[in-house]
Amino acid sequence: MKRGAIMVLGFLFLLFNVSPSSASDDRRQKWWKWPSSAGNSICSSVVLPLYGNVYPQGFYYAQINIGHPPRPYFVDPDTGSDLTWLQCDAPCVHCTQAPHPYYRPNNDLVPCKDPLCASLHAGDHRCDDPGQCDYEVEYADGGSSLGVLINDVSLVNLTTGVRITPRLTIGCGYDQIPGPSYQPLDGVLGLGKGKTGIVSQLHSQGLIRNVVGHCFSSRGGGFLFFGDDIYDPSRVVSTPMSRDYRKHYSPGYGEVIYGGKPTGLKNLLVIFDSGSSFTYLSSQAYEGLLYLVTKELSGKPVKEAVDDKTLPFCWKGRRPFRGIRDVSKYFKPLALRFSSGWRSKTQFEIPLEGYLLISSRGNVCLGILNGTEVGLQNFNIIGDISMQDKMVIYDNEKQTIGWTPANCDRPPRPDAMSI
CATH class of the missing domain: 2.40.70.10 (Acid Proteases)
Structure with a gap:
């Protein structure tokens, strides 16, 4: 477990x-x-x-x-x-x-x-x-x-x-x-x-x-x-589940968008997995994203915190960070773009909170990990960190995966929740 x-x-x-x-x-x-x-x-x-x-x-x-x-x-x-x-x-x-x-x-x-x-x-x-x-x-x-x-x-x-x-x-x-x-x-x-x-x-x-x-x-x-x-289906952005990969909840192949721009990191077989706390990219995509993030930090008062073992890559500032807002000027939002049909694409937005966390030492750490290193082969996993503050919906009748921003602190109909 x-x-x-x-x-x-x-x-x-x-x-x-x-x-x-x-x-x-x-x-x-x-x-x-x-x-x-x-x-x-x-x-x-x-x-x-x-x-x-x-x-x-x-x-x-x-x-x-x-x-x-x-x-x-x-x-x-x-x-x-x-x-x-x-x-x-x-x-x-x-x-x-x-x-x-x-x-x-x-x-x-x-x-x-x-x-x-x-x-x-x-x-x-x-x-x-x-x-x-x-x-x-x-x-x-x-x-x-x-x-x-x-x-x-x-x-x-x-x-x-x-x-x-x-x-x-x-x-x-x-x-x-x-x-x-x-x-x-x-x-x-x-x-x-x-x-x-x-x-x-x-x-x-x-x-x-x-x-x-x-x-x-x-x-x-x-x-x-x-x-x-x-939930209100009119507010849900959805994409079809893959017809070629039916075993898990997969929208098929996606492309990484960084700061609103295509990265060339594409043809990534993506799976939504609530059993994973973090998001995983296959080795080539992971290294490509790490390069872009590192390049973005060049010349800024943020340096790698090699002594912080919370996650493989953490960075420290001139003083400890108190929250993601403190690092918003150093990092850019991410997204995964999927094909939703003929000439149609949907985008799963990943804000800074969706791939970064502040460690107990006040450093900012990358919550996206190398999936190839841990045996995921060519699978790319969207984990809990990237699904926070979203309602994510797997509709097995319509064969779609959908998402919409939500206040997850307030469950619907709390008086009728299961014990």
């Missing part, structure tokens, strides 16, 4: 779904069973408060309530992966520090032949035990979770004010390997496009439209939402 820590860089971008035939068979175990229950349905939207920040905490998290009776769990909202899983006392082989007691599962196992089980595994997968669905997910920072799928109920408040308990399929993770950017949470909230994603499951039960979005506040916190009745 891995998001971008400040000193150790990381992300929850899912690289692999590993079938039960992998070499990790020796980590698997026979299921232990506990009591179970189920729920019902109605149609509306769901809003969840978010906690945390990009810096200094290094991650955002939400609370979900699972089980009968419902118990709270803190989870990492991750648009880069599908499966929601909790650290699980099944019993636990390897679990990490968590804010709550490990999830104690029921005996409502998902059988191996279930379509949700098949959707987790690429191609054919064998059933070591037909009565249960084993899973293993591996993330881009090297962390992983091994476990089994179960069904359980979740306590959910709708924006209509109605409280429901839908039956959801989640992972019981009884063997976790933490990545270098591990954060002490109870699990992961999978918001991806796949059938096992929470939004897809709620949609298939007729509860919500297949839309998910988030609003990260630069002051910390924010909100997460499922459904489409909490």
Whole structure:
């Protein structure tokens, strides 16, 4: 469970779904069973408060309530992966520090032949035990979770004010390997496009439209939402999801704009990933942007702060910076420009707050990192830092990604937010 820590860089971008035939068979175990229950349905939207920040905490998290009776769990909202899983006392082989007691599962196992089980595994997968669905997910920072799928109920408040308990399929993770950017949470909230994603499951039960979005506040916190009745679509700038790259929320290829001007850094395959605290560019684009930023600072009273290890590149002024406003005369805003159709382009604006942060030492640091160095290959990740103070909307029905400036400190309909 891995998001971008400040000193150790990381992300929850899912690289692999590993079938039960992998070499990790020796980590698997026979299921232990506990009591179970189920729920019902109605149609509306769901809003969840978010906690945390990009810096200094290094991650955002939400609370979900699972089980009968419902118990709270803190989870990492991750648009880069599908499966929601909790650290699980099944019993636990390897679990990490968590804010709550490990999830104690029921005996409502998902059988191996279930379509949700098949959707987790690429191609054919064998059933070591037909009565249960084993899973293993591996993330881009090297962390992983091994476990089994179960069904359980979740306590959910709708924006209509109605409280429901839908039956959801989640992972019981009884063997976790933490990545270098591990954060002490109870699990992961999978918001991806796949059938096992929470939004897809709620949609298939007729509860919500297949839309998910988030609003990260630069002051910390924010909100997460499922459904489409909490925003004005006329104010949303949107671009089509890529038809060539369907696994993640991707607008396809983009171009970096710096200070309002094209940079020549283009043909970048971009992914929106709420599981990454920082933004990542592939090596060539990263080096090109760093060159432009460094050139812009030439001759100005700002020098590299080599002793500040908050992020790979930090700069200091004549006196400590108190906020981004103090450095606005030294840096220029960024943007990513996408093709939205024939002769049409949309632009995702990244203000200074969207790629810079002020460290605890009063220096300004670059919140865009080299993705190639950490194994992202040619992927370019828009992380939380660049999505702050925006409502970002992933509409799986219209197949669009949209965004609009927003006050993320004020969630919509706070009286109807999920507990």
